[in-house]
Each structure stands twice: as structure tokens, then as C-alpha cells.
Amino acid sequence: MNVKPTISSQIDEKIIFKVIDKNFSRLAPSYYKWINSWLIGAYENFGNIDKYIILIYIINQDFIFFRKNGLIVDYDTFYKDKTLEVEKINISKISKDLQIPKESVRRKVEELEKAEIIKRKGKQIFVNRTAIPVVQANLTLKNMSVLLCEFNKILKEEDIVEVAYPTTEISDSIKKNFSFVWYQFYKFLFIFTNRCRKQVGDLETFCIGLLVLVNAADNKSFKIKDLTRKKYATSIQGSDDRGVNAMSISDVTGIPRITVIRKLKYLIKKNILQINEKKLITLNISGVALDEVQELQNQNMRSLSNFIYRAFNQIKIII
Numbered sequence: 001m002n003v004k005p006t007i008s009s010q011i012d013e014k015i016i017f018k019v020i021d022k023n024f025s026r027l028a029p030s031y032y033k034w035i036n037s038w039l040i041g042a043y044e045n046f047g048n049i050d051k052y053i054i055l056i057y058i059i060n061q062d063f064i065f066f067r068k069n070g071l072i073v074d075y076d077t078f079y080k081d082k083t084l085e086v087e088k089i090n091i092s093k094i095s096k097d098l099q100i101p102k103e104s105v106r107r108k109v110e111e112l113e114k115a116e117i118i119k120r121k122g123k124q125i126f127v128n129r130t131a132i133p134v135v136q137a138n139l140t141l142k143n144m145s146v147l148l149c150e151f152n153k154i155l156k157e158e159d160i161v162e163v164a165y166p167t168t169e170i171s172d173s174i175k176k177n178f179s180f181v182w183y184q185f186y187k188f189l190f191i192f193t194n195r196c197r198k199q200v201g202d203l204e205t206f207c208i209g210l211l212v213l214v215n216a217a218d219n220k221s222f223k224i225k226d227l228t229r230k231k232y233a234t235s236i237q238g239s240d241d242r243g244v245n246a247m248s249i250s251d252v253t254g255i256p257r258i259t260v261i262r263k264l265k266y267l268i269k270k271n272i273l274q275i276n277e278k279k280l281i282t283l284n285i286s287g288v289a290l291d292e293v294q295e296l297q298n299q300n301m302r303s304l305s306n307f308i309y310r311a312f313n314q315i316k317i318i319i
Helices: 013-022 024-046 049-068 091-098 102-114 134-157 167-176 180-202 201-215 229-235 244-252 257-269 287-315
Strands: 083-086 118-123 124-128 272-273 281-283
Touching: 013 024, 013 134, 013 229, 013 272, 013 287, 024 049, 024 083, 024 134, 024 201, 024 229, 049 083, 049 102, 049 124, 049 180, 049 201, 049 229, 049 287, 091 180, 102 118, 102 272, 134 167, 134 257, 167 180, 180 201, 201 244, 201 257, 201 281, 229 287, 244 257
Parallel strands: none
Antiparallel strands: 083 124, 118 124, 272 281
């Protein structure tokens, strides 16, 4: 009989932030893949990331209900039923919490209703669960587990914890504590996407910029270990000798090529990306944009630290 991970002590959130800051080059590949994969999947579902976020915001009402009542619902139980009942849809609150204009929220909710993803029956509201591909939850869970596993290894190496658990055991623990971990994930995600949307205007633009960053981070010539977050941020600028073209970005993200080109021009004008003589796009943030991006990342790393802190405590990875 396998012994389940248990917890005998908690790691201070400030320590988690310091570990991320110090070992960022080790965590960056799995962190960026986790976020980038989620954004691409969100766009793939409805051709609009904000519409998908509005849908999961509505679904998150159930996770909030579970949390308030001290209930833990596992992965299989949550995805067992074809429909999910939610209490109500408050357009004004969604607009305020997600920082999306009210009329845009109203329009996207109506589109979800027309597509029969959301159904009203009298005073009851149901979400058609078949419209929420389980495959995306599986991929997000897998990428999340890889990130937490790498983080756990670093904690073990630095003698902060005694055991480093395999990815499979971490994944099983998340599934067992699914409603709590996903509540924390969505809490992180809503804050993260609000900041990123504010930074570049819309999440499709952010997704495109992040994909160029992922391309640079995956470059074999750049895969350097043991870089702090600050050194990583400066070292990766202009390091990509390959680049990526608009067609490839369109193929990976599913965003139409003409839209990709328009958003790339915006990011180039903002000094976040650059285009070389071969018409290939590379990462090279400079000037005021670099300061702004670094401040954005600083805020996001604090939110990530909070997510990891709460998730680790709940899924009992730490011994």
C-alpha cells in the first residue's frame, strides 16, 4: 500500500518567492509552457480567450461554493455529470472582477447562450459540461504537475523539504483535491490575465508575445541552468538566433494569420519584439517596455508564489 504524502510543516510564502526568484531558469520552461498552453487551449475553444475566461468564471462559482462549505470534490466526480448548475450570472460583477467592459461581457454571455453552452431553465442556470473539453483540464493538470514537481525538487536540493515526489504522485494528489486546487488556480489565473490584458490590450496579443518568448526559451543555445529571475530576463533578450514567423505563430495558436501580423506589429512598435531581415520574429524587450514587463512579472511571481503555497499545503506534497 502506497503511503500518501503528508504535511508536517508549512513553507512560508516569502520563502517560496525567494526560491522562484533564485532558480527561475529551472522553473521558467515548465511555467511558461503551463501558461502558454492554457491560453492557446482557451482560444481554441471559442476563438476568443476572454469568452472562455468568462465561462470558467461562471463555473468557478461552484468551486467557491465548495470552498465556502469545506467540501473537497475530486477530479472524476467533478467531471462525471454532463451539466453543471450555477447560482446566477451577474454581468456587472463579472465585468468588475475580470476587468472586461460590461457590454462585452453581456455580448459574450449571450453568445454562450446561443451556442447552448449556458442554458437557463426558469431561475436555474446550467452549463453544458460537454462544451468544456476534459482534454484541456488534463493538459493543464499535467503541466501544473510538472511545474510543481520541478519546484519540489529544488526544495529538496536546498534541504527545505525531505522528499521530492514524482510527477504522477503530485498529479494524483491534485485530482484527489481537485476542487480546492482548481479554485486556487482560477484565483491565480483571473489576477494574472487581468494584469496581462492591461499590459498589452488583449490576451490574444499577450499569447502571441508569450509564444515568441517560449520559442526563445526553448532554444538549445539558451537553455542555461542556475540563472536568477533578473539574470534570466536580461540574458534571454536577443538570444534567439532562430526566430519564428507569423504563419508558424498562427498555426500553433489558431489565431488567424492576418490578426497575428497586426498584433506582432503592435508588439514590435512597443519594443517588446523585433523582426529581423528574414522577417522572423524574436524577443528583444528594451527601454521602458523592459521595466514594465519586469514589474508585471514581479507581480505575477508573487501571485504564483501564493498559488504554490496554497496548493502545496492542500495536496500534501511537503513532508
